[in-house]
Amino acid sequence: MPSERVEQRREGVREEIKQAARRLMAEHGTAGLSLRAIAREINMLPSGLYHYYGSLDDLITALIVDAFNALADALEAARETAAGPGSAAQLTAVLEAYRRWAMTHPTDFQLIYGNPIPGYAAPREITVPPVIRGFSVIVGLIENLLQSGVLEAAPPYDVIPPEVEARLQTLIERDGYPVSARALFLGVVGWTQLHGIIMLEMFNHIQPVIGDVETFYRAQVINLLKTLGLKTAI
Amino acid sequence: MPSERVEQRREGVREEIKQAARRLMAEHGTAGLSLRAIAREINMLPSGLYHYYGSLDDLITALIVDAFNALADALEAARETAAGPGSAAQLTAVLEAYRRWAMTHPTDFQLIYGNPIPGYAAPREITVPPVIRGFSVIVGLIENLLQSGVLEAAPPYDVIPPEVEARLQTLIERDGYPVSARALFLGVVGWTQLHGIIMLEMFNHIQPVIGDVETFYRAQVINLLKTLGLKTAI
DNA sequence: TCTATAATTTGAACACTGTTCACAGTATAG
DNA sequence: CTATACTGTGAACAGTGTTCAAATTATAGA
Numbered sequence: 001m002p003s004e005r006v007e008q009r010r011e012g013v014r015e016e017i018k019q020a021a022r023r024l025m026a027e028h029g030t031a032g033l034s035l036r037a038i039a040r041e042i043n044m045l046p047s048g049l050y051h052y053y054g055s056l057d058d059l060i061t062a063l064i065v066d067a068f069n070a071l072a073d074a075l076e077a078a079r080e081t082a083a084g085p086g087s088a089a090q091l092t093a094v095l096e097a098y099r100r101w102a103m104t105h106p107t108d109f110q111l112i113y114g115n116p117i118p119g120y121a122a123p124r125e126i127t128v129p130p131v132i133r134g135f136s137v138i139v140g141l142i143e144n145l146l147q148s149g150v151l152e153a154a155p156p157y158d159v160i161p162p163e164v165e166a167r168l169q170t171l172i173e174r175d176g177y178p179v180s181a182r183a184l185f186l187g188v189v190g191w192t193q194l195h196g197i198i199m200l201e202m203f204n205h206i207q208p209v210i211g212d213v214e215t216f217y218r219a220q221v222i223n224l225l226k227t228l229g230l231k232t233a234i
Numbered sequence: 235m236p237s238e239r240v241e242q243r244r245e246g247v248r249e250e251i252k253q254a255a256r257r258l259m260a261e262h263g264t265a266g267l268s269l270r271a272i273a274r275e276i277n278m279l280p281s282g283l284y285h286y287y288g289s290l291d292d293l294i295t296a297l298i299v300d301a302f303n304a305l306a307d308a309l310e311a312a313r314e315t316a317a318g319p320g321s322a323a324q325l326t327a328v329l330e331a332y333r334r335w336a337m338t339h340p341t342d343f344q345l346i347y348g349n350p351i352p353g354y355a356a357p358r359e360i361t362v363p364p365v366i367r368g369f370s371v372i373v374g375l376i377e378n379l380l381q382s383g384v385l386e387a388a389p390p391y392d393v394i395p396p397e398v399e400a401r402l403q404t405l406i407e408r409d410g411y412p413v414s415a416r417a418l419f420l421g422v423v424g425w426t427q428l429h430g431i432i433m434l435e436m437f438n439h440i441q442p443v444i445g446d447v448e449t450f451y452r453a454q455v456i457n458l459l460k461t462l463g464l465k466t467a468i
Numbered sequence: 469t470c471t472a473t474a475a476t477t478t479g480a481a482c483a484c485t486g487t488t489c490a491c492a493g494t495a496t497a498g
Numbered sequence: 499c500t501a502t503a504c505t506g507t508g509a510a511c512a513g514t515g516t517t518c519a520a521a522t523t524a525t526a527g528a
Contacts, residue, residue: 056516196429203347210398
């Protein structure tokens with residue numbers, strides 16, 4: 001029977017552990033994520049950490065959940081500060097925030113969208129919800145644009161492969177998402193396209209070819225919205 | 235002064251080491267890449283391996299170069315076996331081979347396009363050439379389609395950001411690539427778009443949403459070529 | 469306030485990891 | 499046949515995640 005007070009302190013130490021972990025990751029990359037190094041950082045013995053996290057994997061999972069939520073926060077913030085609610089500018093702001101967050105938090109991004117720790121596989125039932133949170137920001141804006149008519153799915157993105165549409169429909173009904181299959185589809189299309197650029201930039205595969213990745217990315221965001229069927233200019 | 239005969243045997247052992255490494259990776263993921271495990275596998279002491287590879291990183295680099303070349307082989311093979319040289323079907327075949335190779339060689343793919351080993355960073359001067367080899371297959375086909383008029387860059391992909399075009403032009407001249415900046419640009423656009431899908435599929439981020447990733451990917455390949463400005467139907 | 473109980477920290481141990489180095493054995497070349 | 503270069507050995511070092519009993523500390527109830 002853990003009392004209120006005890007539980008609060010436990011949570012405090014857990015936070016301290018995570019902060020030390022993030023500090024080490026920022027310095028030495030995802031390679032710096034060592035249980036013993038964390039213990040050293042906060043003046044504890046390695047074994048002591050096991051009272052707060054069952055294993056290093058559990059700690060990583062906690063960091064991943066935090067990272068997904070931080071990304072979602074960044075996307076939501078971009079949506080709020082962007083000019084004109086319901087405008088396409090809001091969507092471009094969010095899509096650009098996606099890359100900006102990735103580039104300013106490379107280790108966190110690798111943690112969630114790469115496979116940075118050998119032997120570790122994230123438990124989906126824990127990590128999926130915060131993923132949805134971030135993705136919902138994009139899909140929500142697309143849904144708005146579709147409903148206001150600013151966006152009208154244009155060929156070839158106006159047709160959804162039947163197998164895919166069925167799955168999306170199931171997902172929407174099962175989890176009660178307030179969006180259309182169309183918005184979800186366009187969201188996935190956009191997400192995958194831009195994610196590829198970020199992933200290649202992150203590991204330095206595209207910069208040597210394209211040079212200025214930022215301009216390329218911005219251009220691709222606009223090209224994406226145009227091909228998806230945006231009616232207004234950006 | 236290493237003689238012919240000696241060098242040949244060295245190369246044989248090096249191959250044996252790499253094969254053991256690939257076997258372990260296939261079984262235990264990139265996590266299985268342990269110098270000591272490899273040594274065990276081929277009945278050697280860990281220290282013995284240092285006569286063939288200066289360090290684990292050197293071995294990883296060798297595996298990466300092999301993987302990039304294997305990927306390039308797969309793309310070239312897809313190009314050769316596809317019906318109708320110079321046709322768009324050839325390009326779709328190659329683009330689909332890209333994903334197929336990734337999915338049938340997940341550890342190799344993670345090795346080259348992720349950052350699977352903590353603390354390891356690939357030396358670009360060694361890894362870039364085989365990257366170019368694979369990429370050239372795609373860009374070469376695009377160049378063909380552009381010249382034969384089957385592909386005519388359509389809005390919005392008919393304009394190249396000036397900063398990007400300048401860089402591409404420099405690259406073409408410096409390395410003597412027999413392609414246009416336009417082909418290179420469209421190649422990068424397509425590459426990044428599809429790479430995003432593969433990357434998200436690899437780490438199981440997209441399958442839960444979209445269900446049948448294969449159909450989604452095939453649809454996106456076709457959508458890509460259409461938006462890039464393909465004149466003929468697929 | 470004192471005590472019984474729960475929470476926390478300790479320290480040692482185990483089985484791993486990559487890497488270095490002097491040494492012994494083996495094959496090669498002159 | 500011998501001197502030399504090559505190859506593998508074995509021990510050691512510093513690091514890793516993890517487990518467990520013991521010791522310490524803090525909490526809660528009387």
